[in-house]
Amino acid sequence: xxxxxxxxxGPPDAILGLVDAFNKDSNxxxxxxxxxxxRDDAGKPFVLPSVKEAELRVVQSGMNKEYAGIGGVVDxxxxxxxxxxxxxxxxxxxNRVGTVQTLSGTGACRVVGDFYxxxxxxxxxxxxxxxxWGNHANIFRDxxxxxxxxxxxxxxxxxxxxxxxxEDLKAAPDGSAVLLHACAHNPTGVDPTKEQWAAIxxxxxxxxxxxxxxxxxxxxxxxxxxxxxDAYAIRLFVDEGLDFSLAQSFAKNFGLYGERVGLxxxxxxxxxxxxxxxxxxxxIIRPMYSNPPVHGARIVSAVLSxxxxxxxxxxxxxxxxxxxxxxxxxxxxxxxxxxxxxxxSHVTSQxxxxxxxxxxxxxxxxxxxxxxxxxxxxxxxxxxxxxxxxIAYVANAIHEVTK
Ligand SMILES: Cc1ncc(COP(=O)(O)O)c(CN[C@@H](CCC(=O)O)C(=O)O)c1O
Numbered sequence: 001x002x003x004x005x006x007x008x009x010g011p012p013d014a015i016l017g018l019v020d021a022f023n024k025d026s027n028x029x030x031x032x033x034x035x036x037x038x039r040d041d042a043g044k045p046f047v048l049p050s051v052k053e054a055e056l057r058v059v060q061s062g063m064n065k066e067y068a069g070i071g072g073v074v075d076x077x078x079x080x081x082x083x084x085x086x087x088x089x090x091x092x093x094x095n096r097v098g099t100v101q102t103l104s105g106t107g108a109c110r111v112v113g114d115f116y117x118x119x120x121x122x123x124x125x126x127x128x129x130x131x132x133w134g135n136h137a138n139i140f141r142d143x144x145x146x147x148x149x150x151x152x153x154x155x156x157x158x159x160x161x162x163x164x165x166x167e168d169l170k171a172a173p174d175g176s177a178v179l180l181h182a183c184a185h186n187p188t189g190v191d192p193t194k195e196q197w198a199a200i201x202x203x204x205x206x207x208x209x210x211x212x213x214x215x216x217x218x219x220x221x222x223x224x225x226x227x228x229x230d231a232y233a234i235r236l237f238v239d240e241g242l243d244f245s246l247a248q249s250f251a252k253n254f255g256l257y258g259e260r261v262g263l264x265x266x267x268x269x270x271x272x273x274x275x276x277x278x279x280x281x282x283x284i285i286r287p288m289y290s291n292p293p294v295h296g297a298r299i300v301s302a303v304l305s306x307x308x309x310x311x312x313x314x315x316x317x318x319x320x321x322x323x324x325x326x327x328x329x330x331x332x333x334x335x336x337x338x339x340x341x342x343x344x345s346h347v348t349s350q351x352x353x354x355x356x357x358x359x360x361x362x363x364x365x366x367x368x369x370x371x372x373x374x375x376x377x378x379x380x381x382x383x384x385x386x387x388x389x390x391i392a393y394v395a396n397a398i399h400e401v402t403k
Contacts, residue, residue, distance in 0.1 A: 014134045018374050027372035031394055033385040034374045036186065036353045037257055038222075038320050041387045046320070048255045050312040054302035058295070068294050070282040072101020072263065076297035079304040081265050084217060084231055084248055091238050095271040098278030100285060101292045104262035105218045105249030106135065111264050112214055112245050113143025114284045115277075116177050120145075120212060126177040127168065129153075131378060133186040136179065136216075145177070153188050158346040158358060160190050162199065169203050174210040182217035182246070183230040184352025187380035191223070191351055197233050201240050213237070213244035221253040223352040225321030227314065243267050250300050252353065253317050259296025320384075327386040328355065334395030342402060355381040363401040371397040 012020065018034035040046045071077065077099045082092060091097050102108040116124055126145045128136050129152035137147045150172070151164030169178060180200075185191055192200060204213055215234055221227035237244055243266075250261040264281065268274040285291070303309045332347045347355050359367075359379035367373040373394055375381050386394060 015376055018376065021368075022374045025372050025374075029390075029393060030372035030374070031385060031390050032374050033381045033383075033394070034376055036252065036382050036384075038252060038255065038353075038384045039387070041323065041389075043385070043387050043390070046255055048313060048316045050303055050309050050316055051254055051256065051299060053312070054299045054306075054309060057302050058298045063294075063298065065294070068101070068291050068297070070285050070291050071099070071278065072292045073294055073297035073301065075301045075305070076261075077101050077263050079301055080248060080250070080263050081246075083227065083304055084220060084234055084246060084265070085238060085267075086228070086231065086235055089235070089238060091267045096268050096274055097265050098268060098274040098276075098281065099263055099265040100278065100281045101297055102247070102262045102264050102285075103289065103292060104251050104260040105216065105247050106139065106262075107260070107289075107292075108247030108249070108262045108264035109136065109139045109216060110143060111281060111284055111288070112247060113140045113145055114288075115245075115281060116212060116214075117144040118284070119280070120175050120177060124175055124177065125173060126179060126214075127172050128179050129165075129181065129185065131187055132179065132181075133216075133218075134376070148172075148176075150178070152185075153190065153356070155358070158190075158356070159349075160192060160196060162192070162196050166199060166203050169200070169207070169211075172207075172211060174207075177212040177214055178204070179214045179216060180233070182215045182220065182234050183232075184219035184223035184354075186218070186352070187354050187376070187378055188356040189346075189350025189352050189354045190356070192233070194232065197236055201236055201242065204237075205240060205242060208242065213242060215244055215246045217246060218249040219252055219352050220248065221314070221317040222321055225318035225325075227253070227317070238267060243269060250296070254300060254303070254313070256296045256299065259299070260293060261296035261300055324353065324383045327383050327391065330388070330391050331355070331383075331386060331395055334392050335399055337392075338396045338399035340395075340399040340403065353382060353384060355383055357381050357398070359398070359402060366401040367397055370401075373397055 022032045123146045125148050126140045127150045130149035150168035151161045154161035220230045223230045246265045251257045266277045328348045332344045357379045
């Protein structure tokens with residue numbers, strides 16, 4: 001018998017596994033609402049013109065294809081972290097930030113997970129919001145951390161359970177890590193208000209040095225359409241003197257999904273600490289994948305280093321965010337037109353790529369079986385899958401399975 005005879009067939013991924021099922025579905029009316037990837041109103045992937053222009057400049061510049069350093073393309077990491085922290089960031093000005101380029105946001109999460117397992121200790125607890133992005137738990141489990149939850153989604157109000165969240169953050173044992181979504185919470189689309197961020201910051205400030213804070217920022221600019229507004233929580237925590245780590249992804253806001261462009265930063269006490277941590281991140285990366293791809297990083301650098309191109313990008317990113325908001329408004333009104341008497345106000349009050357619809361597994365199953373509409377089992381709708389031509393079909397189907 002083969003030496004791999006005992007290897008079992010693994011289950012499909014909760015999010016990416018739906019793409020295969022969708023592709024195999026022959027129903028001409030099929031609609032994909034599963035993967036958090038932007039589609040235009042024709043349902044097609046969108047390569048931003050500013051990104052295309054930047055890519056042309058990169059190719060025409062005739063750069064070589066040598067390895068980037070373990071920490072990645074330095075122009076990229078400098079510009080990309082400034083994009084998050086802001087040009088006048090105190091942390092950057094005082095060289096208190098250690099940064100490495102990573103394989104997009106997923107890679108940043110894995111590197112920070114391995115760092116925590118090494119320096120907080122094996123099976124150190126990491127607290128994720130309940131619910132969180134499906135892959136977070138897999139990543140941190142594989143890093144060797146003890147994955148736990150803090151209350152986040154309040155199913156009765158379809159909003160944030162702030163008191164539950166604050167209680168759980170207060171109760172997290174010293175030496176735990178806490179993951180926060182910087183904006184456009186995945187999968188709920190529910191973000192703390194500025195007042196709620198202040199309360200969260202105060203609780204974490206009281207635990208300063210006892211909890212490792214990790215921000216995952218995968219949608220900056222894509223949530224509200226304003227990259228500065230979407231960085232509010234990150235910049236508040238720097239202003240309040242908190243140290244934390246930050247994962248950034250350029251997959252959605254720059255449409256660079258398959259180029260795998262991301263970075264991981266640590267805001268530290270001082271320059272010496274930033275250098276020591278950055279050196280340890282490189283020691284984790286070298287045996288993992290050695291160094292990151294240069295092409296996507298060069299494209300983001302070309303955009304962020306040219307004010308005119310960056311302004312074009314900002315307008316295009318706002319365009320994507322605005323189309324999502326249009327689809328939110330359209331879905332709510334189409335549901336009402338279909339005769340639904342349920343309260344769908346969360347569809348328009350939530351922000352970013354996703355709508356946490358509140359539909360049950362069974363209802364999601366019926367949408368797939370009876371209408372060839374694909375969304376994740378938790379009822380999360382990737383709003384970019386909606387277009388002006390399929391929105392009525394989807395709204396009627398949702399009404400059908402929820403009435
Ligand atoms: C909060 C969060 N962090 C990190 C990532 C990782 O994205 P990168 O492409 O590695 O930068 C995602 C993407 N989540 C989307 C995209 C598909 C996926 O990777 O699951 C989603 O939830 O559909 C995310 O939503």
